[in-house]
Amino acid sequence: xxxxxxxxxxxxxxxxxxxxxxxxxxxxxxxxxxxxxxxxxxxxxxxxxxxxxxxxxxxxxxxxxxxxxxxxxxxxxxxxxxxxxxxxxxxxxxxxxxxxxxxxxxxxxxxxxxxxxxxxxxxxxxxxxxxxxxxxxxxxxxxxxxxxxxxxxxxxxxxxxxxxxxxxxxxxxxxxxxxxxxxxxxxxxxxxxxxxxxxxxxxxxxxxxxxxxxxxxxxxxxxxxxxxxxxxxxxxxxxxxxxxxxxxxxxxxxxxxxxxxxxxxxxxxxxxxxxxxxxxxxxxxxxxxxxxxxxxxxxxxxxxxxxxxxxxxxxxxxxxxxxxxxxxxxxxxxxxxxxxxxxxxxxxxxxxxxxxxxxxxxxxxxxxxxxxxxxxxxxxxxxxxxxxxxxxxxxxxxxxxxxxxxxxxxxx
Numbered sequence: 001x002x003x004x005x006x007x008x009x010x011x012x013x014x015x016x017x018x019x020x021x022x023x024x025x026x027x028x029x030x031x032x033x034x035x036x037x038x039x040x041x042x043x044x045x046x047x048x049x050x051x052x053x054x055x056x057x058x059x060x061x062x063x064x065x066x067x068x069x070x071x072x073x074x075x076x077x078x079x080x081x082x083x084x085x086x087x088x089x090x091x092x093x094x095x096x097x098x099x100x101x102x103x104x105x106x107x108x109x110x111x112x113x114x115x116x117x118x119x120x121x122x123x124x125x126x127x128x129x130x131x132x133x134x135x136x137x138x139x140x141x142x143x144x145x146x147x148x149x150x151x152x153x154x155x156x157x158x159x160x161x162x163x164x165x166x167x168x169x170x171x172x173x174x175x176x177x178x179x180x181x182x183x184x185x186x187x188x189x190x191x192x193x194x195x196x197x198x199x200x201x202x203x204x205x206x207x208x209x210x211x212x213x214x215x216x217x218x219x220x221x222x223x224x225x226x227x228x229x230x231x232x233x234x235x236x237x238x239x240x241x242x243x244x245x246x247x248x249x250x251x252x253x254x255x256x257x258x259x260x261x262x263x264x265x266x267x268x269x270x271x272x273x274x275x276x277x278x279x280x281x282x283x284x285x286x287x288x289x290x291x292x293x294x295x296x297x298x299x300x301x302x303x304x305x306x307x308x309x310x311x312x313x314x315x316x317x318x319x320x321x322x323x324x325x326x327x328x329x330x331x332x333x334x335x336x337x338x339x340x341x342x343x344x345x346x347x348x349x350x351x352x353x354x355x356x357x358x359x360x361x362x363x364x365x366x367x368x369x370x371x372x373x374x375x376x377x378x379x380x381x382x383x384x385x386x387x388x389x390x391x392x393x394x395x396x397x398x399x400x401x402x403x404x405x406x407x408x409x410x411x412x
Contacts, residue, residue: 042082048075080397085223091378092230099234100379103260104144106136106172106184113151114170120159121168129169136174136184139260145379146231147255150239153224154188154251161249162192180259189250195243203241204229228253285404287314290411293336294318295325295353296373297345301396305340305373308400314407321345322353329357333364338410340403341390343374343381350374351388358389369410373398 049072056068091097114128121128151170158168169189176183195203204225225239232239237254294316296302302318309316317336319325322345329336339357343350354370369392372385377395385393394402 042079045075045079048072049079076397085227088227089223092227097230097234098380099143099146100383101141102144103139103141106138106140107132109144109148110151110170110172113148113155116152117155117159124159124162124164126159126162126165127167129167131169131171133173136172137182137259140182140257141260142235142255142257150228150231150253151186151188153228157224158188158190158192158249162190166191175254180261182257182259183254184257185252185254187250187252189248191248194245194247195241195249196245200241200243204239285312285407287312287407287411290337291315291317291335293325293328293339295322295339295345295350296342297321305398308398309403312407322348322350325353326356330360333362336368338407339368339370340373340394341370343372343376343385351384354388354390369406371406
């Protein structure tokens with residue numbers, strides 16, 4: 001009897017080992033397929049960037065050069081999206097994805113998510129229908145950037161999988177209200193290619209797409225829905241899909257926010273607080289007679305910023321690290337009106353350089369605007385910049401419009 005029992009135990013252990021091995025093989029295959037897709041997704045726009053740069057340099061007319069620049073810009077934005085997805089997924093895998101609360105306008109947040117996809121929808125002659133429950137308060141508190149990310153991803157997928165002339169609908173309803181807590185349900189539906197029942201089981205898994213051929217035919221990392229699912233769950237909600245092959249799809253999620261009980265419209269801890277609401281001239285920006293200090297250790301990055309700002313006639317003095325920046329500022333404090341500070345640098349990083357400048361004790365040292373200009377773009381990175389004594393943040397790749405906003409705020 002004991003022999004039979006031992007045999008049963010051994011058989012059970014063997015079955016569990018075989019099952020675990022099969023699961024490991026499937027997981028490794030999934031990650032190998034994912035890495036293959038990532039390689040394709042990154043190399044494709046990179047190939048376009050390098051190729052069109054070569055074409056642009058040899059082009060003989062401005063029209064040909066402009067065409068090359070447009071293609072380089074499109075490919076660069078696509079590559080940035082791929083990198084952002086990979087970074088988000090790595091944070092999810094390490095359980096380091098965090099939410100940050102800020103006051104925001106719900107309608108404007110929704111409009112922003114739609115506008116990101118507007119160009120592609122116009123290109124595909126697709127119709128957009130939007131319905132917002134009038135009972136949803138406009139002034140809310142929550143992580144509007146992550147919420148925008150989820151909606152943008154769902155709309156982007158709808159655009160991608162809906163044929164030319166199709167329709168995409170975005171709807172938002174109030175589903176719960178308890179004092180300051182607000183429950184909202186948001187859906188994005190389309191009349192595109194649809195999803196089979198078998199494919200739906202894979203949709204929200206990390207390193208997986210509904211179909212292995214999807215990335216080859218339509219592109220994409222296959223990470224967007226997995227990232228969206230994690231964000232929605234962190235917001236106390238759920239996400240699900242209703243679809244039928246050939247008849248379109250409807251993605252719906254719930255999220256829980258708070259009513260903004262502070263002064264209406266005021267930003268609370270928003271990372272772009274200092275860059276918003278800045279009045280700008282409709283004419284050419286001219287900052288003649290003004291001087292800024294650019295602290296950046298990479299030569300090509302210094303050159304890019306200087307060239308972008310050249311038409312504004314502003315004087316740009318450069319420092320190659322934080323230590324040099326502190327010394328330059330000490331010698332001519334009254335010269336520098338704004339400091340754009342990189343974070344990761346040799347000798348002394350941007351955090352320490354900012355603290356050193358603030359510790360100088362002079363009125364100018366305590367008041368000079370210091371704007372982080374860095375590839376560290378997660379919200380906790382931006383919060384760290386503000387805690388170090390900085391006044392704002394510009395992410396890399398640099399958007400010249402953001403730089404101009406800060407210059408208009410502090411120089412005009």
